[in-house]
Amino acid sequence: MDESCTIYKTADFIGKRWTLIILLELSKGSGTKRYNELKKAIPGITPKILSERLKELEHEGMIKKRIDSSKFPIKCEYTLTKSGKEFFKIIQDMKKWSLKWKFNNKLCANSSCENCKL
Amino acid sequence: MDESCTIYKTADFIGKRWTLIILLELSKGSGTKRYNELKKAIPGITPKILSERLKELEHEGMIKKRIDSSKFPIKCEYTLTKSGKEFFKIIQDMKKWSLKWKFNNKLCANSSCENCKL
């Protein structure tokens, strides 16, 4: 087994900093968010990294981008695809595993996590 | 949500380079391997990284280390714990997800993966 293995690549991908956070943020509420909404919702992320990760997620087919350029300024929307939503189930399993085995590591205990719908 | 979130930390942890590979290697065969067995089974890994990851995995309680220092040279064994084995199920779900959504990304097609029991 090496890096060309699908599982390795998958874990590597979602293990990247910010990726999971973006995925989680997108799965809250309506499932669709705009670039600046994400930026506000994710404290500390820089525009460069956010757009980098969004491109990666789109390239993996986990999110879909929609551009409304009919007016100025342009508006962009990002939505979880079916694949992205299904991956979310795996994330939830990871949560269950974490809660079962890491008792001292409380989930989303900080204020910015209060609305986490996981 | 931020980095103190359990899920984020979990994904970050298993997304680290080599971690998953080690986990997979350990779940083959008897479930127990020695340091040098792992090193041989995982081409390209350096001793430094391997021992680093093994310590991290042990610290997370996913593997257990057993030292036999009765004779020289010392022998060490690493075994998946219950927690580690349960995490393996999540890895297998990731595999299913990958196969469903990433058709062109064949699983373990290279020679070193031939014996992958996933």
Add this chain to the structure above:
DNA sequence: CAGGATCCAAAAGGATACTG
């Protein structure tokens, strides 16, 4: 509004040699 460009700091990993 949604990023791209630039520059810089930090972290992670690789190569290799050595040891209890």
Add this chain to the structure above:
DNA sequence: CAGTATCCTTTTGGATCCTG
């Protein structure tokens, strides 16, 4: 055998400013 120590390269991310 099972690592540690050292040094060095590469990668990644952060800060900030700019623009169609």
